Amino acid sequence: MTLTDTLQTSLKTVISYRMRSLLIILAMALGVAAVVMLTALGNGARNYVINQFSSIGTNLLVVLPGRAETSGSFLGAVLGQTPRDLTLKDAQLIGRLPQVRRYAPLNVGAAELSAANRLREVTVLGSTAHLIPIRHMKLAQGSFLAHGTERAAHIVLGAKIAREFFPHSQAIGQRVRLGGNRFLVSGVLASQGESMGFNTDEIVIIPIDYAQALFNTTSLFRILIEANSHSDIEPTKQAILETLRQSHEGENDTTVITQDAVLSTFDRILHALTLAVAGIAAISLIVAGILVMNVMLVAVTQRTAEIGLLKAIGATSMDIRKLFFAEALWLSLVGALLGFLLGQFGSLLLRLAYPQLPAWAPGWASFAGVGVALITGILASLFPAAKAARLNAVQALSKK
């Protein structure tokens, strides 16, 4: 029996047992579709987080006061001392490092903003002009602390704040009050929406000196640093730590987080999550494989007389084995391909429903889904096929 004939004959069989074949193909397809769609979802979430995280800056390092380690290396903590604050002087020292392209000290607080008979609480960022490019924020209009106005009482409004306070007029040039001080609106941020849970549309930015005065502090909340290049990130981190250690009288009491490290941590976590989800979905493929085995075993019992006849008219055991094998192969193949298409279609719907979620199934997942479906289907058919091939022709023929 030629290969083509084997494939054709078994395909005919698959088609003639329409209901049975459809159900088993459906089971297989759902399994593969689950793998494809769930990995698409996982991958989409991963890319979403990475995009979000990348959007907050490039080659970004963040210095925060205190050590995020519990190793006990900060002896001061034992003696009841709190870590030294970060100061503007620290920021300036860091700014002189050769690896640092630009830096921005940052203070954050809340204050009441009032203008044009309106009043509301806003989140206030105090920083320098570099904050805007480092944080990848965009100004829709105006400027922030442009050259020559570094010490001016200027304020930048978030897009929503600007709309709320000055719905009918130009915000730039208006005077506002923030926590008792008067500021001149010098710029309006472009609407960017939420990123990393932080809505830049509802903040205001003022110069760092004014912020420190407003919040009555001399310490900084963070220092944001942009390294010259990606390869400079790690040296920059070391240089910053060394600079701050010297500035803080030999104490390692600051923490430097690199965007890169956080990004790769997220990447790893979400990748592992995608794998786990794919693994769970793959269980349904194993179940589908067991269904294939069951269906093929039933087929052998159902077609015992037929197998006897095939032997009588000259089919070898190998022919019989191949026929059943090919039948299972068709079921798994069609199921796997249908599942792949279903999964891709499902991912497409996901992308349409959630445009910010790039739900593309990774290539490996589609391959693995289809591959596992084929392999389980094929493995599941081996036993029934062998059982059919072993049947005794005389006994098989006598069965009705």
Place this chain on the structure above:
Amino acid sequence: MGDQAVYALNDVDLYIPSGEYVSIMGPSGSGKSTLLNIIGLLDKPDSGTYELDGRLITDWSDIEQAQIRREKIGFVFQSFHLIPRLTAAENIELPLILSGVPVAQRQSRVNNALQAFELSARAHHRPAELSGGQRQRVAIARATIMQPSVILADEPTGNLDHQIGAEVMALLENLHHGGTTLIVVTHDRELGARAHRQIGMRDGRILTDHSNDAH
């Protein structure tokens, strides 16, 4: 019952010349079907030998025996044994597929067989849509499509009424006239008497073996 071994066949020594028309008769359990299965290579004797066309077959491998079944032996069964989901033409085509005959040849040979057995109009019907006589004609067409040298028929008219049975027997005898060896197993005396050589069996042994001189 008991510890005595039961032999389906015992002490059988039979020579059937090529082109002969033989009937094997006997009550059920007499071993006639077992004898037919051994002749048709579906069963192997526990001891003893079987030669076909002068070649000792008994020791051949399963694959070689399958090839002999394909090329030299045609089976006709009481219950037809057609594959229900295949059409008449597809059922007839099966042995050709198993032998790896190219599609183009298959088509013409099946068509010829359909014509020869007056089944052309029924070519694309499934067995369930065919009468008993038509089903057995499909089975005979399938048994002869490879032009075997031996036709083995196990109660070929057992499921057919008298007249249709006679027609089927005429077809089989026609094949015999064409030179094919025809071996029919039956417990129908009248049917068995049509053969030129009649073998009577009981309890696994050959009791009678006589030939009509009318040959």
